[in-house]
Amino acid sequence: MTEQQIEIQLTAEKKQKPAFDSLEFGKNFTDHMFIMDYTKGQGWHDPRIVPYQPLTIDPASMVFHYGQTVFEGLKAYLTKEGEVLLFRPQKNMERLNRSNERLCIPQIDEELALSALKRLIQVDRDWVPNVEGTSLYIRPFIIATEPYLGVAPSKRYQFMIILSPVGAYYKEGINPVKIAVESEYVRAAIGGTGDAKTAGNYAGSLKAQELAEADGYSQVLWLDGKEHRYIEEVGSMNIFFKINGEVVTPVLNGSILQGVTRDSIIHLLKHWEIPVSEKKISIDEIYEAHKQGLLEEAFGTGTAAVISPIGELFWKDEKLSINGGKTGELSKKLYDTLTGIQLGTVEDPFGWTVKVKEENPHLVKNS
Incomplete structure (x- = not known):
């Protein structure tokens, strides 16, 4: 399964964006989301980007009753040059699969998940905030969707990615x-x-x-x-x-x-x-x-x-x-260095940042 096989359905009506200079954490969400389904015997299938929308899910879905769900959190950053950078995203996908293993959730294709994440950011690129201290928070997650009230691993799942422009998590910022x-x-x-x-x-x-x-x-x-x-x-x-x-x-x-x-x-x-x-x-x-x-x-x-x-x-x-x-002096130095690497203003000696390429108009289409 390749990046080009991700079906894309663009929204007919874009949302009004919040003011990027007064963002709260996790309150606003972009125009689109990624979804992929899992069915036992078929594996993961039907990867797609669709307009952000409520989920229609059976009340007996196992996630509600037995908590079979995992998630991740990472960010995309806009550099002064207008490039979008991810910070060590492969590590998040690896950890997602470790969580999957513990919760008896089928492993995902990490490369496909990372490609889907990049495509979603390309589609909603204008949601990456450009104000100092802001970023685009990325939330991949998996839920068990089989309607069955029995304590056992689900036979059906959905893997989703949603995006949210955010300001500082703590209102104190870098203050203690x-x-x-x-x-x-x-x-x-x-x-x-x-x-x-x-x-x-x-x-x-x-x-x-x-x-x-x-x-x-x-x-x-x-x-x-x-x-x-x-x-x-x-x-x-x-x-x-x-x-x-x-x-x-x-x-x-x-x-x-x-x-x-x-x-x-x-x-x-x-x-x-x-x-x-x-x-x-x-x-x-x-x-x-x-x-x-x-x-x-x-x-x-x-x-x-x-x-x-x-x-x-x-x-x-x-x-x-x-x-x-x-x-402390060390805390401040670590913060400045790490955020500098994430924003592309400080040298990255470890090769941690991953650039999200400019959108290819031939790949973004209504389905």
Whole structure:
């Protein structure tokens, strides 16, 4: 199946675009979407780009009842030269298939999925925002659509991609956020689905998030599900600490999501010859490092916010101020470098960015 075999149906009535200088995250969606179906015995079939529209789906569809669904998140960026760049999109497609494996969803053709993503962006290219700090958020996802109330893998699925022009994920931007260490609820456990990007992981995190926000905190710091001692993630992001000159991040253990931004940060730090290690990190170690004045910086990493500095941790009724509540020098350098690579303003020594070619008018057509 090739790019040219993707059927394209253009919308007859384009939407009014939002003001790109006042975008919220995930509120607006482009004119078109990509859909591909899976039927057991037939495989994935009928890839198509169609006008953005509501789904017609049976109430008994298994996704509603047993949560068999996975998703991804990545971005497209508009350079000063007017080129559209993707950042390591192949890594997202690889992770989507790892999530598929865990949720018993059939593997997708990663190259076809990436081609479909590029074609969709070509069709809706004028939705890529051109204001500083904005981007086009890309959401690929798969849902189980077989109408059957039985606990078993579905025999039918839909793979879709939707696009959304976005501003900053956190209103604080690159400014530090306050984080509450979660002492009751658990995000995931080893052997569970923590290393898959599936909806249930996020639904299960909402209660703790809601309570933290009520107390004035932006997110929660998740501890492990067994001993409730070892640090795993912060909100829906991976986390890093700079302690006495060394950067440390929790080692991937089966319950931590393998973040693309996380991997990119580790590559950058090694490239700069800054000591970085992946290991089990207890909250007690962080508390002790803070007490001794060795906790220099902390920050979350993820596609949506890129880098989110942490200015305060709240644990056991004690507020731990980090770097005086200010953005650390390393956090700022990582943010500027990574966003610079994504926007094409900083040299990309790793070959991470992928250019979306200009639209070929012969390929974009009404079907």
